[in-house]
Amino acid sequence: MAETVFAPWTDPQQKPLIQFKGVTKRFGDFIAIDNLSQDIYAQEFFALLGPSGCGKTTMMRMLAGFEAPTEGQILIAGQDVARVPPNKRAVNMMFQSYALFPHLTVWDNIAFGLRREGKSKAEIEPRVAEMLRLTRLERFARRKPHQISGGQRQRVALARSLAKAPKLLLLDEPLGALDAKLRQQTQFELMDIQEKTGTTFVIVTHDQEEAMTVASRVAVMDEGRIIQVATPPEIYEQPNSVYVADFIGDVNIIEGVAHPQADGYDILWVEGRQPLHAKSTRSFSNGQRCFLAMRPEKVAIGTEEPETRNKVKGRIIDIAYLGNLSTYHVEVPGGRIIKAQTANTRRLSRRTLTWEDEVWLSWTETAAVMLEE
Amino acid sequence: MRRLILIAVPYLWLLALFLVPFLIVLKISLSDTAIAIPPYTPTLDLAGGWAAFKDFLGQLDMENFVWLTEDDLYWKAYLSSVKIAFFATVLTLVAGYPIAYAMARAAPEWRPTLLMLVILPFWTSFLIRVYAWMGILSNEGLLNGLLLKLGLIAEPLTILNTNAAVYIGIVYTYLPFMILPIYSALEKMDESLLEAAEDLGCSRLQAFWLVTVPLSKQGIIAGCFLVFIPVVGEFVIPSLLGGSGTLMIGKVLFEEFFNNRDWPVASAVAVILLLILIIPIILFQRNEQKQREAEG
Ligand SMILES: Nc1ncnc2c1ncn2[C@@H]1O[C@H](COP(=O)(O)OP(=O)(O)OP(=O)(O)O)[C@@H](O)[C@H]1O
Ligand SMILES: [Mg+2]
Numbered sequence: 245m246a247e248t249v250f251a252p253w254t255d256p257q258q259k260p261l262i263q264f265k266g267v268t269k270r271f272g273d274f275i276a277i278d279n280l281s282q283d284i285y286a287q288e289f290f291a292l293l294g295p296s297g298c299g300k301t302t303m304m305r306m307l308a309g310f311e312a313p314t315e316g317q318i319l320i321a322g323q324d325v326a327r328v329p330p331n332k333r334a335v336n337m338m339f340q341s342y343a344l345f346p347h348l349t350v351w352d353n354i355a356f357g358l359r360r361e362g363k364s365k366a367e368i369e370p371r372v373a374e375m376l377r378l379t380r381l382e383r384f385a386r387r388k389p390h391q392i393s394g395g396q397r398q399r400v401a402l403a404r405s406l407a408k409a410p411k412l413l414l415l416d417e418p419l420g421a422l423d424a425k426l427r428q429q430t431q432f433e434l435m436d437i438q439e440k441t442g443t444t445f446v447i448v449t450h451d452q453e454e455a456m457t458v459a460s461r462v463a464v465m466d467e468g469r470i471i472q473v474a475t476p477p478e479i480y481e482q483p484n485s486v487y488v489a490d491f492i493g494d495v496n497i498i499e500g501v502a503h504p505q506a507d508g509y510d511i512l513w514v515e516g517r518q519p520l521h522a523k524s525t526r527s528f529s530n531g532q533r534c535f536l537a538m539r540p541e542k543v544a545i546g547t548e549e550p551e552t553r554n555k556v557k558g559r560i561i562d563i564a565y566l567g568n569l570s571t572y573h574v575e576v577p578g579g580r581i582i583k584a585q586t587a588n589t590r591r592l593s594r595r596t597l598t599w600e601d602e603v604w605l606s607w608t609e610t611a612a613v614m615l616e617e
Numbered sequence: 618m619r620r621l622i623l624i625a626v627p628y629l630w631l632l633a634l635f636l637v638p639f640l641i642v643l644k645i646s647l648s649d650t651a652i653a654i655p656p657y658t659p660t661l662d663l664a665g666g667w668a669a670f671k672d673f674l675g676q677l678d679m680e681n682f683v684w685l686t687e688d689d690l691y692w693k694a695y696l697s698s699v700k701i702a703f704f705a706t707v708l709t710l711v712a713g714y715p716i717a718y719a720m721a722r723a724a725p726e727w728r729p730t731l732l733m734l735v736i737l738p739f740w741t742s743f744l745i746r747v748y749a750w751m752g753i754l755s756n757e758g759l760l761n762g763l764l765l766k767l768g769l770i771a772e773p774l775t776i777l778n779t780n781a782a783v784y785i786g787i788v789y790t791y792l793p794f795m796i797l798p799i800y801s802a803l804e805k806m807d808e809s810l811l812e813a814a815e816d817l818g819c820s821r822l823q824a825f826w827l828v829t830v831p832l833s834k835q836g837i838i839a840g841c842f843l844v845f846i847p848v849v850g851e852f853v854i855p856s857l858l859g860g861s862g863t864l865m866i867g868k869v870l871f872e873e874f875f876n877n878r879d880w881p882v883a884s885a886v887a888v889i890l891l892l893i894l895i896i897p898i899i900l901f902q903r904n905e906q907k908q909r910e911a912e913g
Contacts, residue, residue, distance in 0.1 A: 310812050330815040343813035346911075347831045356827075357817035390911070408817070 250460060251475075252285035259322065261286040261412065261444055262307065267316035269302055269468075276302045278468035279316070289438055289445045291455035293491065294465030300448040301340055302468075304414045307446065308337040320412070331360075338405035340416040340448075342397050344389040350400050351376070351385040357408040375403040378433060380426075395421045402430070406437065415447040419454065427451075431458050452492050456480070464488045480539075486615050489537040494571070496543065496582050498536040498612075502528035508609060511536060514578040521553045524614040538612035540585035543605050545572055545597065550606040558582065560601045572597065574605055639891070646884035647677035657880050681885035690869065691886065695893065697864040701780070701855075702848040705787040709844050710837065712788055713795030717836075718829075720796070721803035728804070735793050735800075747786055747857050754782050754858070778860030786854040791847070795840040802836030803829070835908040842901035850890055866890055 252258040260283035269277035276299045284290045292300045305311045306318055309330035318325055325333060336357070344353050354375050358368045376382045379399040384392050389400065398421040405413060418434075419427045435458055438445055449455050455462045456476040463473045464487070472484045483489035486497055500513035500520065509528060510519040513536075520536060528534055549555065561581070562573035565588075572584045584605055597603060644661075651658040659676040662669050685691045720731045738746060753759045754777040761773040776782050806829065814824035830837075852867030859865070866886065873883035 308812075308816055310816075330812070331818050331820055335816075337813075337816050339809055339813060341807070341809055343807065343809040345810060345813070345828060347828075347834075356814070360818035360823070404813075404817070 250287070252288070253283065253461065258285055260284060261288075261321055262446075263317075263319040263322075264303075265317040265319065267306070267313045267318060269299070269306065269311060270314045276468055277306070277313070280468065280470060281316075282463065282470055282473065284444065284446065286444050287438070287442050289435070289447065289458055289460045291459035291462045292446065292448045292465060293450075293452055293455050293462055295491075296450075298465045299468040300465060301416055304337060304416050304446065304448060307412070307414055308335050309333050334411045335414060336405045336408055336410040336412075337414040338401050338416055338418050342389075342401040344397060344400055344404070346389050349386055349388055350381060350392065353389070353400055354403045354407050356404065361408070371407060375407050378406070379403040379430075395423070395426070398422065399430075409441055410443065412444045412446070415445060417448050417450065420450065427454070428457075434458060462492075464491055466491075482613060483537060483615070485617055486535050486537065487617075489613070489615065494540050494583060494585070496536075496538050496540060498538075498580070498582075500534060500536065502532045502534040502614065503530055504528065509534075509614060511614075514580075517577060520612075521609055522612045522614050523609050526614060526616065528614065528616075532616075535615045535617070536612040537615055538607060540571055540583040541569075542611040543582065543584035543607050545574070545584040545586060545603050545605055547596070547601070547603055549604050552606045553609060554611075555604055555606040556582065557602065557604055560597060560599055560603055563597075563599065572603070574603060576605070642884045642887055644677070645880055646681055646882075646888050647679065648881045649676075649678075649680065650879050650881055655880065656878050681881045682889070684882060685885055685889065691866075691889075694864050694866045694869045695889070698849050698851075698866040699893070701783065701787075701863075701865060702845050702851075705784055705791070705848050706841050706845045708784060709788050709791050709795045710841060713792055713840065714799055714837070716792075717796045717799035717803055717833075720800050721806070732797075732800070735796050738793070743790065744853065746790070747853055750782070750786055750789065750858060751777060754785065777858065778863075780859065780863055782858040782860075783855050783863055783865075786858045787844075787848055787851065790854065791844040794843040798839040798843065799833055799836040802833040806832050835904060835911070838904045839901070839908075842897055842904070846894055846897055846901070849894060 252260075262282075262284040264280050264282045267277055267280045268275065278299075280303075292303065294300055302311060306313055307320075309325065309328060312326060320333070320335070345356065348356065351372060354372045355368050358371060363371075372385075373382075376385055379402055381396065381399055381403065384396060384400075389397055392400070398418070402415070402418050405415065415434075419430055422430060431454060434445070434447075437443065445458075447455075447458065459476055461473055462476055462479050464471045464479065466487060472479060472488045474482070479488065479492055483492065489495045490497065498511075498513050498520070500511035503510045503512065503519070504527075505521070508521060508523040510521055511534060512519045522536060544550065549557075556576045558574040558576035560572050561575050564571040564573070568588055569585055570588055572586070574582050574584060576582050582605055645657055648657040648659065650656060659673050661673050665672075716735075720728060720735075723731060751758075755761075756773040756775065756777070758777070760776070761770075764770045765773065776785075810828050810832070811824050814828045815821070819827060850867045850870075851865060852871050855863045855865040856868050856871070859868075870883055870886045870890070873879045873886060877883075
């Protein structure tokens with residue numbers, strides 16, 4: 245795929261499309277964005293992920309021109325946009341609240357931006373029709389926003405922001421109200437549009453799977469700061485903090501004390517037990533507190549004692565059946581719970597593990613990431 | 618059954634307070650003047666039975682309505698009333714919309730206070746307020762005094778007893794009826810709609826025309842009717858502030874009733890006035906209905 249080579253952020257020659265330079269946004273004395281610096285490159289699909297109230301919408305609103313940074317600068321295509329009003333920016337935003345015009349039909353809502361450009365009827369009509377088809381709203385073109393469902397409204401908002409084919413598109417939770425199937429289809433449509441038109445997308449989502457699917461890079465935010473920015477595989481496999489590891493997907497966090505060894509680190513985690521072993525790209529001093537983060541699917545579960553260096557005996561206390569996967573919650577010495585995930589390749593009746601079973605958990609030296617905080 | 622009672626109560630109310638008085642007025646308008654108490658004939662005498670009732674019906678006629686068409690005072694007064702009401706409504710809208718807009722854009726903690734200020738004049742008698750305007754607008758009044766002192770004019774302006782004074786009085790009196798419905802429409806409006814409009818390429822002014830005005834349309838229509846309908850029949854303001862040249866049907870009606878003691882003609886004037894107003898009233902009701910549907 246083309247995505248694998250697309251990595252402008254690694255190339256110092258590339259000029260970013262968007263630059264946040266030490267941007268702080270305060271509402272009264274509340275700090276919504278805290279000294280944030282971030283580059284976003286042209287043709288990126290940049291996903292913002294973070295808990296509610298962490299400042300995602302605020303970032304978008306500053307890009308669209310509805311909020312001015314209290315401190316710092318925002319540059320779009322190298323130009324400071326502080327004095328550029330929203331209607332003069334080549335940016336369209338899809339609002340989290342949709343903000344559909346209640347007095348206009350779906351059709352007129354979508355055509356609104358095109359009309360402002362002074363396009364002729366012959367140009368507007370096919371464009372609106374295309375947007376309606378894309379969002380599967382053809383049948384609702386003549387309805388007013390209050391006559392359609394929540395998911396349909398969301399699609400109108402999406403269509404309206406897409407219609408002008410802007411250079412930069414800001415989507416604030418564009419697919420939250422759609423059912424899983426339609427959401428997936430729309431995700432692929434968005435990626436398709438992105439590929440065809442080269443539009444730069446900044447997208448806010450609460451769904452980390454969605455971020456993983458569509459994004460070229462994912463930014464994980466917390467309390468007005470960006471904690472980590474990385475490609476989806478990197479952010480999943482190499483989180484830089486417990487916060488990110490915990491936010492993206494399911495994870496086991498084991499706290500311990502690091503002791504450097506020739507081939508990595510031994511981690512003492514429960515008094516009087518064999519230490520765990522892990523390799524790390526980060527360096528830890530002797531006796532430093534550390535956290536081991538490992539994904540449940542990298543933890544093997546079995547009834548026989550395995551040959552690996554990292555192994556723990558425990559008892560199954562809960563099984564979460566997810567259809568294609570099962571997650572076993574295993575209580576290990578010290579009262580800690582470690583989750584192990586296996587693919588359900590066999591039928592339910594043929595599986596051997598069940599509640600209260602004594603099992604062995606094991607993982608490789610590279611399966612876990614060592615983190616400082 | 619409970620539903621029926623619930624529906625019946627307002628209808629009975631309307632029947633007692635609207636329809637019955639109207640029928641009485643209608644009946645008087647078909648009668649003839651008489652020097653008697655009450656000053657018209659015939660009067661219905663139920664004791665006389667069916668024959669008396671038939672006799673009573675036989676004496677009713679359309680004479681007064683014919684009379685209204687014969688003297689051009691009446692149709693001129695109707696026309697002039699409608700004209701004054703129309704321009705006064707436009708003026709009230711022009712004055713009221715910015716006020717309603719500013720109120721709806723004010724910080725939320727200020728809005729109840731501002732609403733209070735709009736309603737405040739109702740706490741004083743309407744008549745006293747109109748008298749106060751006489752004090753302000755007369756030749757020796759406050760306004761002329763101020764303008765003379767500022768040196769803007771050399772001679773006092775004659776405002777009182779002209780149509781200008783009538784317009785000022787009407788705009789002043791009816792302003793709250795214009796402001797309140799427009800305010801309520803504007804206040805409901807989601808501000809992110811304006812942001813969306815700007816985001817899609819509108820200037821502030823375009824966003825105002827394309828989003829704010831259409832979304833406050835129902836409020837504008839309601840406000841205009843709430844001003845227009847009562848102003849057509851307005852009596853106090855033209856008689857206190859207007860001059861001999863101010864012709865309004867309310868004044869004519871008052872004179873027929875009290876000065877000429879011609880109850881039947883006065884009633885006929887009132888019946889025609891009602892017929893004229895029924896069209897805007899129906900339109901107003903339609904507008905309200907449409908608004909409820911749009912919200913529902
Ligand atoms: N106009 C404002 N006045 C005061 N505080 C505000 C304003 N707008 C946002 N905030 C605060 O700034 C913080 C960040 O808000 P923002 O809308 O960016 O969150 P978000 O990350 O988009 O959250 P969500 O995922 O729930 O949409 C919140 O704590 C919010 O209360
Ligand atoms: Mg948000």
